[in-house]
Amino acid sequence: MLCLLLCLPVSAQVDIADFDTPAQHALYQKVINELRCLVCQNQSLADSNADLAKDLRRKSYEMIRRGKNYDEIIQYMIERYGEFVLYRPRITPATLLLWFSPFVILIAIGGFALFKIRKSRQPTHSKFSKQQLDNAKSLIDKSAL
Numbered sequence: 001m002l003c004l005l006l007c008l009p010v011s012a013q014v015d016i017a018d019f020d021t022p023a024q025h026a027l028y029q030k031v032i033n034e035l036r037c038l039v040c041q042n043q044s045l046a047d048s049n050a051d052l053a054k055d056l057r058r059k060s061y062e063m064i065r066r067g068k069n070y071d072e073i074i075q076y077m078i079e080r081y082g083e084f085v086l087y088r089p090r091i092t093p094a095t096l097l098l099w100f101s102p103f104v105i106l107i108a109i110g111g112f113a114l115f116k117i118r119k120s121r122q123p124t125h126s127k128f129s130k131q132q133l134d135n136a137k138s139l140i141d142k143s144a145l
Contacts, residue, residue, distance in 0.1 A: 037050055
């Protein structure tokens with residue numbers, strides 16, 4: 001009997017969001033998929049089970065029920081938690097490096113590789129004069145006999 005009691009499934013807490021219209025529900029899904037869990041960092045609010053994510057989902061739900069639109073909810077979250085709360089940061093002067101550094105690095109690596117390839121194809125210039133090379137060649141030829 002004790003084994004059966006221990007094997008009972010743990011009751012999982014499921015967020016139940018009841019909206020008046022399908023548009024509100026769609027807005028809720030859009031918001032929680034666009035916002036990052038600040039605890040997990042690699043998950044959206046929709047994917048995370050962290051307590052903070054649950055609180056942010058609840059806050060989003062309340063704001064939608066009060067008639068707030070997408071921009072107002074996102075702006076509230078940014079003001080409270082900073083740009084990091086956005087799962088996909090906006091392109092601003094502060095995030096230009098974040099967005100474009102991979103392309104700059106890729107171009108720099110490609111340019112460096114192209115430079116090295118071109119340099120390796122150029123004929124190498126010898127430090128020795130033509131007379132010194134001819135003398136070395138004649139010595140090699142004499143020793144081969």
